[in-house]
Amino acid sequence: xxxxxxxxxxxxxxxxxxxxxxxxxxxxxxxxxxxxxxxxxxxxxxxxxxxxxxxxxxxxxxxxxxxxxxxxxxxxxxxxxxxxxxxxxxx
Numbered sequence: 001x002x003x004x005x006x007x008x009x010x011x012x013x014x015x016x017x018x019x020x021x022x023x024x025x026x027x028x029x030x031x032x033x034x035x036x037x038x039x040x041x042x043x044x045x046x047x048x049x050x051x052x053x054x055x056x057x058x059x060x061x062x063x064x065x066x067x068x069x070x071x072x073x074x075x076x077x078x079x080x081x082x083x084x085x086x087x088x089x090x091x
């Protein structure tokens with residue numbers, strides 16, 4: 001089992017530097033994308049582990065990623081050619 005955040009950090013080891021960065025948070029929490037962009041992965045890992053986000057088995061992670069990647073999005077009854085609000089489907 002491994003921590004997803006630790007796995008990401010292993011892929012981006014230079015992102016753990018202790019340089020000061022502008023705050024990039026959402027709802028008071030550092031986002032993963034902000035942590036990667038600003039080199040604050042160590043801070044992100046600590047934050048998520050404090051929230052109780054713990055290890056996951058690699059097989060379970062791979063299965064969930066595969067499920068998400070192959071599940072079609074719900075279209076809410078529209079296709080890319082459906083008109084919207086009186087618009088035309090013609091080009």
